[in-house]
Amino acid sequence: MKNKKKILFAVLNWGLGHATRSWELINNLLNEGNEVILASDGVAKEFLMKEFPQLKMFEVPSYNIQYGEKGNILPLIKNGLNTQIAVKREQVWLKRFLKKQKVDLIISDNRYGMYCSEIKSIIITHQLNIKVPILENVVNAQNHFWLNRFHEIWVPDHENTLSGELSQPIPSKLMNKVKEIGWISRFKKSDTASEELILAIVSGPEPQKTILIEKLVPILKNLDHKVILYTGNPNENKEEIHGLLTIKSHDSTPEFIKNIQKAKVIIGRPGYSSIMDYWVLQKKMILIPTPGQFEQLYLAKHLFVNHNVTYTQQSLLSFATLRRLLCENRIEI
CATH class of the missing domain: 3.40.50.2000 (Glycogen Phosphorylase B;)
Structure with a gap:
């Protein structure tokens, strides 16, 4: 990224995973001299605020993802409805935000509503093909519709090693937007000897x-x-x-x-x-x-x-x- 940019980086709160992997990308963007504005909620927001206290942080609508004690299919349906609501609320939030703040780029880690047709919008996800036990075609039709609104789709994998059928085959309507960016992690392999x-x-x-x-x-x-x-x-x-x-x-x-x-x-x-x-x-x-x-x-x-x-x-x-x-x-x- 040669030209310095003002970037909105929005991170999904689904435990800490999306926040911890975004850590590496946010650091890289800052080291390149870009201005980064963060947006998240819940524990992901708390983590990012601790790691990047110097950056502006905005609270965004929660997806309210939960899994019941028995792990049955009802929470899956509820989470699907919550996601639909959250995506609409994200769009409302983003439109209000962009009226007050000008940004050059939007990067969304798995937040489907964080896109703008007039600003380059990138989503980070390995979920090109979602695995669910019922209505898989319906779920993926909605998934592909959301993903297609972004200008680019970054898949964090290398030669499809880890994600398997979740990112391959690439749906035809998304083919020109998908780019593998390799594994992203805040960790680097070291020569430190493992202990017991x-x-x-x-x-x-x-x-x-x-x-x-x-x-x-x-x-x-x-x-x-x-x-x-x-x-x-x-x-x-x-x-x-x-x-x-x-x-x-x-x-x-x-x-x-x-x-x-x-x-x-x-x-x-x-x-x-x-x-x-x-x-x-x-x-x-x-x-x-x-x-x-x-x-x-x-x-x-x-x-x-x-x-x-x-x-x-x-x-x-x-x-x-x-x-x-x-x-x-x-x-x-």
Whole structure:
């Protein structure tokens, strides 16, 4: 980007994944001398405000994404309706914003309503083909309609390694707009030697985030192994120590990078942004898909079949299950 630009960078609040991967792109834009204005909500907004306190931050409408305790199909329908409403509210917000602020470029990390026909608008997403158990054609018709409003579609993957059928084949109407930009992560592979550390990272929407934490804590306490569990709450600063288990609400990026680089194996959700982080660092993974989040189940199976990554469903998670998966990853317990 040779000419300095004023850029609106809008980030979806769906746990911390979209915010953490946007960290790298925002840093790059700032290093190029661009002026960046941020827009988000919820924990994503809290994270970005902590990481970039010098930047202007605007609150934007929430998508209100949730997954029920049983992981059935009803939350999927509700989330679809919430997304429809949020996209319309985003457009209203953006039109008001652009009356007061002039920008040269809009970059949206998975926010479908953050586009303007008169300003170059780019969306970052790997979801060209959404995986759902019902009405998949209808869902993807709507998805493609929204994506087609953007001038460019940036897919964060390299030769379709991680996203599989989610980004290939490219729908014909989007073919000229899609561009692979490689994996984006705030982490870089280092020569730091792995230690005997198990890292568990819980992220994503409630109530399933808390449900997984409550299942993991007693299991991790019983492991005769050093473990750090991150609960993904950037607006808190809590730390608890239970024997070899340390529970942290959040960490600064440098401290988190240090721990993730030391880890022998990472336990966590197969959110796409998380997978990119672990892949870039060449870390072993034990993935636990969010119940009802069908894309995560697809990604876990895709990585299992094509890259020997281990996973288990949350309902099957137990001390015995986790011990077996750790052994499969050559972690002695």
